Amino acid sequence: MCGRFTLKQPAAAIAQAFDVQLVPDLAAQYNIAPTQMVNTVLCHLESHQRQVQQLRWGLIPSWAKDPKIGAKLINARSETVTEKPSFRSAFKRRRCLIVADGFYEWQRQQGKKQPFYFHLQDSQPFGFAGLWEQWRSPEGQEIASCTILTTAANELLQPIHDRMPVIVAPTDYNLWLDPQVQTPETLQHILLPYPAQAMTAYPVSTLVNNSRHNTPECVLPVSGKNTPQIS
Numbered sequence: 001m002c003g004r005f006t007l008k009q010p011a012a013a014i015a016q017a018f019d020v021q022l023v024p025d026l027a028a029q030y031n032i033a034p035t036q037m038v039n040t041v042l043c044h045l046e047s048h049q050r051q052v053q054q055l056r057w058g059l060i061p062s063w064a065k066d067p068k069i070g071a072k073l074i075n076a077r078s079e080t081v082t083e084k085p086s087f088r089s090a091f092k093r094r095r096c097l098i099v100a101d102g103f104y105e106w107q108r109q110q111g112k113k114q115p116f117y118f119h120l121q122d123s124q125p126f127g128f129a130g131l132w133e134q135w136r137s138p139e140g141q142e143i144a145s146c147t148i149l150t151t152a153a154n155e156l157l158q159p160i161h162d163r164m165p166v167i168v169a170p171t172d173y174n175l176w177l178d179p180q181v182q183t184p185e186t187l188q189h190i191l192l193p194y195p196a197q198a199m200t201a202y203p204v205s206t207l208v209n210n211s212r213h214n215t216p217e218c219v220l221p222v223s224g225k226n227t228p229q230i231s
Helices: 011-018 067-072 088-093 170-177 184-191
Strands: 005-007 029-032 037-043 050-057 075-077 095-100 102-109 112-120 126-136 142-152 163-165 199-203
Touching: 005 095, 011 050, 011 095, 037 126, 037 170, 050 095, 067 142, 088 095, 088 126, 095 142, 095 170, 126 170, 170 184
Parallel strands: 050 142, 075 142
Antiparallel strands: 005 029, 005 102, 037 050, 037 095, 095 126, 102 112, 112 199, 126 142, 142 163
């Protein structure tokens, strides 16, 4: 699964990476956690232009009676996303890119959970494959929310965890965001594990275990721990 990630890049880098015009000035985020607001890229239904929008992490299906369900739907398995009632409608019509520049995963070592930080070799921002929904309560409250798709781990992640978030290649951004594309078979190649050779990872402090810690120290390497290698 993907339970924490980062976005430290300035607005200009995000605008360039995702070809969007308006990106709000963002404070660096070193420990983004479920139920927080996250930055996403969507395709506007009328203009077909990409736009940045903040959504709550944890998808709330439109039919849900209570928004609390979103805390349980922070991830969606790509292998079954077209079958699950919570995700299948969004997969057809409401796909998004969730903007990040790294993510954390934990490995159990000697009875403790050791966090590792994963990012691209070039340290550039990237987009997780996401789905979004608009939920409205009987009282009229509206919440726009999202979830991150996951897939099997690549060779870099396998020693740490058996799953990883789906990272979309920039060449597939248009296809993933296009609401006119609704055939699952057309999108399957996007849902494969991201090439391990394009990524790197290292162990970090357990500071990140607490979502209240949101400082640069969260992503600093720590010594004396094994660094995952591509086998």
